[in-house]
Amino acid sequence: MTDILQLLIYGLVLGSVLTMGAIGVSMIFGILRFAHFAHGDFMTLGAYLGLSFISAFGLSSWWALPAAMVGMGVIAVFIDQVLYRRIRRTQPVILLIASFGMALILRSLVQLIWGSDNQTYASGIQFPWQLDWLGGMRLKPDHLWIMLISLALVAGVHLFLTRTRLGKAMRAMSDNMDLALVSGIPAERVIMVTWVIGGALAAAAGVFLGIDTRLHPVMGWTTLLPVFAAAILGGIGRPYGAIAGGMIIGVSMEMSTLLIPAAYKPAVAFAIMVGMLILRPQGIFKGTV
Amino acid sequence: MSSLLEAKGLYGGYGGADILQGTHLRVESDEIVVIVGPNGAGKSTAMKAVFGLLRIREGEVRYRGEAITNAKPEQMVRHGIAYVPQEKNVFPSLTVRENLEMGAYLMKGDLSQRLDKVYTLFPKLAERRRQQAGLMSGGERQMVAMGRALMIDPQLLMLDEPTAGLSPLLIDETFERIKEINAQGIGVLMVEQNAKQALAIASRGYVLATGSNRHEDTGPNLLADPEVAEMFLGG
Ligand SMILES: Nc1ncnc2c1ncn2[C@@H]1O[C@H](COP(=O)(O)OP(=O)(O)OP(=O)(O)O)[C@@H](O)[C@H]1O
Ligand SMILES: [Mg+2]
Numbered sequence: 001m002t003d004i005l006q007l008l009i010y011g012l013v014l015g016s017v018l019t020m021g022a023i024g025v026s027m028i029f030g031i032l033r034f035a036h037f038a039h040g041d042f043m044t045l046g047a048y049l050g051l052s053f054i055s056a057f058g059l060s061s062w063w064a065l066p067a068a069m070v071g072m073g074v075i076a077v078f079i080d081q082v083l084y085r086r087i088r089r090t091q092p093v094i095l096l097i098a099s100f101g102m103a104l105i106l107r108s109l110v111q112l113i114w115g116s117d118n119q120t121y122a123s124g125i126q127f128p129w130q131l132d133w134l135g136g137m138r139l140k141p142d143h144l145w146i147m148l149i150s151l152a153l154v155a156g157v158h159l160f161l162t163r164t165r166l167g168k169a170m171r172a173m174s175d176n177m178d179l180a181l182v183s184g185i186p187a188e189r190v191i192m193v194t195w196v197i198g199g200a201l202a203a204a205a206g207v208f209l210g211i212d213t214r215l216h217p218v219m220g221w222t223t224l225l226p227v228f229a230a231a232i233l234g235g236i237g238r239p240y241g242a243i244a245g246g247m248i249i250g251v252s253m254e255m256s257t258l259l260i261p262a263a264y265k266p267a268v269a270f271a272i273m274v275g276m277l278i279l280r281p282q283g284i285f286k287g288t289v
Numbered sequence: 290m291s292s293l294l295e296a297k298g299l300y301g302g303y304g305g306a307d308i309l310q311g312t313h314l315r316v317e318s319d320e321i322v323v324i325v326g327p328n329g330a331g332k333s334t335a336m337k338a339v340f341g342l343l344r345i346r347e348g349e350v351r352y353r354g355e356a357i358t359n360a361k362p363e364q365m366v367r368h369g370i371a372y373v374p375q376e377k378n379v380f381p382s383l384t385v386r387e388n389l390e391m392g393a394y395l396m397k398g399d400l401s402q403r404l405d406k407v408y409t410l411f412p413k414l415a416e417r418r419r420q421q422a423g424l425m426s427g428g429e430r431q432m433v434a435m436g437r438a439l440m441i442d443p444q445l446l447m448l449d450e451p452t453a454g455l456s457p458l459l460i461d462e463t464f465e466r467i468k469e470i471n472a473q474g475i476g477v478l479m480v481e482q483n484a485k486q487a488l489a490i491a492s493r494g495y496v497l498a499t500g501s502n503r504h505e506d507t508g509p510n511l512l513a514d515p516e517v518a519e520m521f522l523g524g
Pocket of ligand 2: 332333334375449
């Protein structure tokens with residue numbers, strides 16, 4: 001029983017990471033209609049930006065988060081303006097391939113700048129709390145923070161999407177692009193904000209991964225598959241679905257280690273994604289259109 | 290005095306051959322102008338061209354005398370021209386109120402007065418303000434669509450088949466609302482399939498076929514014209 005609870009915690013931590021990535025993938029798909037393959041490498045780059053920031057100023061690990069989020073928000077807009085914007089009017093598949101190329105560029109860049117060795121935000125081991133009232137389950141403070149901060153970020157995204165003019169315009173655009181245009185909604189500004197949010201959340205995912213384990217140039221790329229699985233499970237183009245999708249995939253991946261070797265975790269995400277695409281391609285939640 | 294809207298000799302289409310073959314249109318502030326014609330005549334295309342949604346290759350569009358040919362939809366909205374497309378004219382996952390807010394995206398300041406005006410015209414929308422537009426009936430969706438367009442307090446309202454798919458009762462009601470809107474000093478340009486009813490409330494009408502004007506007259510005269518009746522009004 002304690003084992004299962006323990007795995008549930010790990011699952012929710014992984015789910016938080018995946019959710020941060022999947023919200024961005026889902027929003028970008030909703031607005032620009034392409035699967036953003038460089039999203040995993042946005043996570044990686046974000047994590048490394050955070051690393052450089054804390055080592056430059058001698059700060060503790062968690063300072064990596066705001067620095068990475070701001071940095072990636074800006075870089076995401078820059079990449080969009082320089083590359084994606086120019087090919088926006090072509091077919092979505094061209095954007096998809098361009099983002100694949102961008103993924104390779106970013107990964108090489110990270111390797112070039114920071115090297116290909118594993119790195120960590122802080123050395124030493126963090127001692128978990130032993131929760132006797134939960135059958136002696138262990139909870140690391142970092143894990144608790146990852147879950148709480150994700151929750152706060154999700155709440156922030158929710159407030160943005162439902163309470164602000166720009167957030168509503170973003171939902172409007174992903175609902176009906178032509179009508180948004182006819183209503184005078186400034187598409188380019190909405191697209192820019194989408195990249196800021198997508199980039200910042202990807203960076204948060206990267207920093208969470210880095211705090212939970214370590215930094216490595218392929219850390220984001222290897223997480224992309226479960227991130228896509230989460231976005232698809234939630235019904236791609238729907239940021240709210242991405243939250244549920246992220247949690248389900250995260251928990252399933254960790255729980256699967258009860259039955260099969262841990263090396264197969266990504267295969268679990270893949271299996272859920274394929275199953276979903278066959279059975280319910282529109283995602284777990286019913287479509288609105 | 291220049292007309293509210295005047296389009297002359299429009300040629301253009303969707304990239305291939307021209308759909309519009311010298312179409313012309315004119316709307317005055319106090320008019321309801323109706324465009325009728327067979328399916329595929331280019332009625333929607335003419336509306337889109339006027340609103341800047343497709344490229345006009347030749348010809349010009351003037352709004353209060355000012356050339357607005359091929360201006361962007363955003364500029365049209367700023368000029369006070371609102372357009373309701375024929376299909377997919379609401380944001381389905383947004384609430385009624387949010388749909389209306391999106392209509393006024395470019396408007397500065399408090400929206401409550403604009404919202405009140407729309408709610409007065411369509412009390413049903415006030416009741417349903419929190420409902421998702423995608424879950425509403427066809428008639429209610431048309432109200433949302435018109436309400437969204439009215440949020441900018443337009444001078445010219447362009448409606449593409451506002452009664453398509455509605456029950457006879459709702460059709461009557463929609464035409465009543467359109468008359469009310471027009472009585473507030475808003476010029477209306479609409480495409481209609483329910484040609485008889487539409488022409489009955491129209492100041493003037495155009496009959497469009499294969500992208501060019503076939504007939505043009507007052508509503509009653511067009512209704513009385515046997516040739517028009519035979520061609521487009523089903524006898
Ligand atoms: N998006 C488009 N791309 C290419 N061709 C189009 C497009 N929309 C319409 N057409 C073509 O343009 C012509 C005119 O279409 P349009 O929609 O303007 O007709 P309409 O008079 O509005 O007809 P309806 O009564 O069916 O609404 C048709 O031949 C149609 O096939
Ligand atoms: Mg049409």
